[in-house]
Amino acid sequence: MSFVNAFPANVSKFSYVGMLVRPPGPPVTFAICNATVRYVAWGDVIDPDNHKGVINTFLCISQGIAVRANMVAKGAGVIQ
Amino acid sequence: MSFVGAFPANAPKYVYPVIHRLIAAIDAGLGADLILLRGTAVYDTSVGVDASLVRSPTLDSAVGAEYSLVGLRSADACLGAESSLVGLRLVDLGQGAEYSLIGLRSADLGQGAEYSLVGLRLVDLGQGADITPLKGIVAYDLARGSDVTLKYIMKLLDLAKGADAVLNRLLGLYDRGLGADYGLASLHSDVAAALRDFNVSQIAINKMIGDIDYGKEVRAEHYTLVPLAAANLLSAVSRLLQVLKLRGASVPADIQGKLNACWSIATSYPMLRSGDLISPVHENKLIDLLVCLSSFGSAFMNLLASSGSDSGGGVEYTRLLDLTPVADRVTSVSAPIPYYTDRLSPPGSYVIVRPQTTYTTAYVSGLPTTQLGLTLYVRNISQGSIVWWNGSSAGAPCAAVYVYSDGWVLAWFNDRCSGSYTSVAIGVRTEVLSGAPYLHVVGFDQDHADTDQPCINVKGFMFCGNSVDAYSGPVRLIWEAWVPLS
Numbered sequence: 001m002s003f004v005n006a007f008p009a010n011v012s013k014f015s016y017v018g019m020l021v022r023p024p025g026p027p028v029t030f031a032i033c034n035a036t037v038r039y040v041a042w043g044d045v046i047d048p049d050n051h052k053g054v055i056n057t058f059l060c061i062s063q064g065i066a067v068r069a070n071m072v073a074k075g076a077g078v079i080q
Numbered sequence: 081m082s083f084v085g086a087f088p089a090n091a092p093k094y095v096y097p098v099i100h101r102l103i104a105a106i107d108a109g110l111g112a113d114l115i116l117l118r119g120t121a122v123y124d125t126s127v128g129v130d131a132s133l134v135r136s137p138t139l140d141s142a143v144g145a146e147y148s149l150v151g152l153r154s155a156d157a158c159l160g161a162e163s164s165l166v167g168l169r170l171v172d173l174g175q176g177a178e179y180s181l182i183g184l185r186s187a188d189l190g191q192g193a194e195y196s197l198v199g200l201r202l203v204d205l206g207q208g209a210d211i212t213p214l215k216g217i218v219a220y221d222l223a224r225g226s227d228v229t230l231k232y233i234m235k236l237l238d239l240a241k242g243a244d245a246v247l248n249r250l251l252g253l254y255d256r257g258l259g260a261d262y263g264l265a266s267l268h269s270d271v272a273a274a275l276r277d278f279n280v281s282q283i284a285i286n287k288m289i290g291d292i293d294y295g296k297e298v299r300a301e302h303y304t305l306v307p308l309a310a311a312n313l314l315s316a317v318s319r320l321l322q323v324l325k326l327r328g329a330s331v332p333a334d335i336q337g338k339l340n341a342c343w344s345i346a347t348s349y350p351m352l353r354s355g356d357l358i359s360p361v362h363e364n365k366l367i368d369l370l371v372c373l374s375s376f377g378s379a380f381m382n383l384l385a386s387s388g389s390d391s392g393g394g395v396e397y398t399r400l401l402d403l404t405p406v407a408d409r410v411t412s413v414s415a416p417i418p419y420y421t422d423r424l425s426p427p428g429s430y431v432i433v434r435p436q437t438t439y440t441t442a443y444v445s446g447l448p449t450t451q452l453g454l455t456l457y458v459r460n461i462s463q464g465s466i467v468w469w470n471g472s473s474a475g476a477p478c479a480a481v482y483v484y485s486d487g488w489v490l491a492w493f494n495d496r497c498s499g500s501y502t503s504v505a506i507g508v509r510t511e512v513l514s515g516a517p518y519l520h521v522v523g524f525d526q527d528h529a530d531t532d533q534p535c536i537n538v539k540g541f542m543f544c545g546n547s548v549d550a551y552s553g554p555v556r557l558i559w560e561a562w563v564p565l566s
Contacts, residue, residue, distance in 0.1 A: 040360045048292045054366050058306050065377045079272045
């Protein structure tokens with residue numbers, strides 16, 4: 001299953017790694033959140049692990065920012 | 081020469097001549113005909129004042145050049161012509177030169193002629209040359225133009241004397257008087273709303289992520305919720321920084337730049353609807369966003385932790401917060417301690433203290449671990465990388481671990497492996513406080529923290545020690561944390 005035909009009518013399914021038709025893209029490591037995700041390219045399978053890694057990394061990073069923003073906002077009296 | 085002496089308050093007939101003098105002074109001080117002409121032209125159109133009088137060279141010597149110059153410059157840079165016109169009026173009514181000048185700038189940023197006009201009066205009542213309150217006005221002015229708003233600002237300035245106090249009063253007054261449609265009140269509500277929106281989107285993501293697995297359908301929301309959530313978060317942070325800036329705090333340019341870059345990525349994300357073709361761009365753009373957010377997040381989260389000498393922002397931000405001392409955590413203090421506290425949810429369960437004092441007992445330290453959602457590491461500031469334990473130079477270890485009989489485990493890091501000094505250290509020990517178990521974590525700096533920082537990351541909340549900025553001297557406890565184990 002590739003990105004090309006992944007979405008429309010014949011509903012795409014997240015594919016298994018064994019279906020990879022080309023090597024995964026370059027890795028991007030986020031040391032703070034202990035995560036590594038990979039860029040993808042046409043022809044790659046839609047890898048749920050990679051995508052979940054992207055989302056979990058976002059949650060990790062954004063939560064850290066949100067916690068600090070909340071703290072600053074409360075400390076400055078911006079929010080209750 | 082003061083306008084006070086020159087113009088009796090009950091002599092309105094002198095108003096126009098005063099304006100003329102001001103303009104002339106500006107003209108002489110700057111030598112900027114274009115600026116003068118802009119102001120004059122606007123003034124002529126809106127108020128009907130004779131432009132030729134404004135440019136009368138005979139009045140040039142009546143006013144101090146530096147005084148007029150600043151006012152004119154502000155108006156010229158910030159406003160349209162109407163605003164400049166108002167600025168002139170403001171000066172006319174004013175008393176001290178510096179004061180009026182700053183007021184003019186504030187009014188200029190506000191936009192809208194009627195608004196600025198009121199602001200002029202405001203400045204006139206203010207007295208004194210403190211710039212800080214005027215900064216507050218500038219901030220308000222950016223929001224909108226409103227006669228009502230102006231009146232409130234005027235009262236504020238009238239009361240104002242000290243910089244910080246004035247600014248705070250200004251903010252508060254503005255909030256009470258105007259409600260959500262104007263100024264900081266609006267910003268405050270925007271911050272709260274954006275944070276709420278982020279929380280909602282975060283919950284949606286958490287619910288959705290379980291649907292992403294082998295053999296399951298790929299849905300549009302699997303890709304689109306993240307940029308939406310990011311936009312909400314960045315919106316909140318952006319407005320929050322704006323509030324802080326309006327209060328006089330500085331926001332490092334790199335932070336603002338990173339914020340803008342992330343916002344650009346999030347808002348340009350190619351959105352998907354069911355049935356759309358998905359492409360690698362949809363995944364890769366998310367990764368680009370992560371890279372950007374990671375960079376911005378590190379800078380943003382270190383904002384409070386940084387010292388004044390680091391970025392220029394830490395001190396100001398800390399000052400703006402109502403921090404609660406945790407002095408009972410620190411012993412052997414010989415002078416008032418600048419402190420920094422931070423709390424995570426639940427409130428009070430997690431505390432970070434950053435005393436600038438000597439900690440003579442070489443305790444503590446920490447092992448890198450991922451348990452409890454906790455990560456301890458030493459970061460190289462200049463390289464932005466983690467300092468690893470392994471490696472050596474000339475036979476000297478780069479790191480060492482010490483275990484103490486009272487339960488502390490201390491890890492020392494030496495970034496040059498020279499053995500002549502130690503850079504930083506992190507330590508841990510389990511403790512029971514009020515019957516509850518905690519992991520007591522400590523970050524130390526002996527020297528060279530200007531390149532290395534001991535850091536702690538608890539459930540996504542990162543904190544790094546500030547720069548002690550010394551190459552020798554005693555070990556310093558630069559932060560400590562109690563992480564609840566229960």
